[in-house]
Amino acid sequence: MAKRRKVSNMLALPVLAFLIERPMHPYELVSLLKSRRKDRSIKINYSSLYTVVANLEKHGFIEALATHREGRRPERTVYRITESGREELTDWMRELVSSPEKEYSKFEGALSLLVVLPPNEVIGLLHERMRTLESQAAAQKAELEYESKLPRLFHIESEYALALTQLDLEWTRSLLEELETESLPGMAPWRTLHQTGGMPEEWSGLNPEQSETEETNS
Known part of the structure; x- marks a missing residue:
């Protein structure tokens, strides 16, 4: 049986996976999602990315590393994955790979x-x-x-x-x-x-x- 995840939006999965590579701000995450074309495999609503990021931070899966501003652009917060986030990512991936789930097409x-x-x-x-x-x-x-x-x-x-x-x-x-x-x-x-x-x-x-x-x- 699938676990009840604190953050269940599938968009959280690539966010956590990308943050393993290096700390990033949400705009970089969006660019990476598009360049790697993850929207072909995961249903992505880009407008919900900031909500997903906020929820991941709320539950301790990621944390703010720094906030900076470039010129007149809005402030951007750089996030990094926490140890709890790494554990959540690997546990979630193990569940998805090993346990077939009924999908209603x-x-x-x-x-x-x-x-x-x-x-x-x-x-x-x-x-x-x-x-x-x-x-x-x-x-x-x-x-x-x-x-x-x-x-x-x-x-x-x-x-x-x-x-x-x-x-x-x-x-x-x-x-x-x-x-x-x-x-x-x-x-x-x-x-x-x-x-x-x-x-x-x-x-x-x-x-x-x-x-x-x-x-x-x-």
Whole structure:
């Protein structure tokens, strides 16, 4: 089970990791996040960076080292990671690497309610999804080729992202084949549902709770 973190925003993870390299002020952290393109792997809201930094300081994971001003620019506070911050970072990383966590994708949510749309429309939409995934995979392959100049360790997350895209593409292609060949179980009542607007007789006993109630009453 995932621990309840004092600072749970994933943006805190690269902040702590970067501060291991050297003390920095938030503006430097933003520049590094962008130059290393961490927003491809971590959902980053740059406007929340100062809040994350403040929370990390509040809980003793980082501390202010110095405050300075350059010309007319606003004051900038340089932060460094504390020993407590190092422990939090390594503990958090160990948890993320070792413990798979259920992630609720929007596509998975849509699949759970796919019956809402007519079969032929779903086929068209999945073809559209396939085209998008193919373009995405091509872009990711090109990016990996460019990143191959770096040691593999520094772009291994890009390999993982490409593998997920290719798996999504393969699975979507398989589902499309079942839909187009009418080999997916339940196609007939699914079509009936959208032709008549009423629940097909074949699906009348699909509610597990209803079935359990009927068995109890009998």
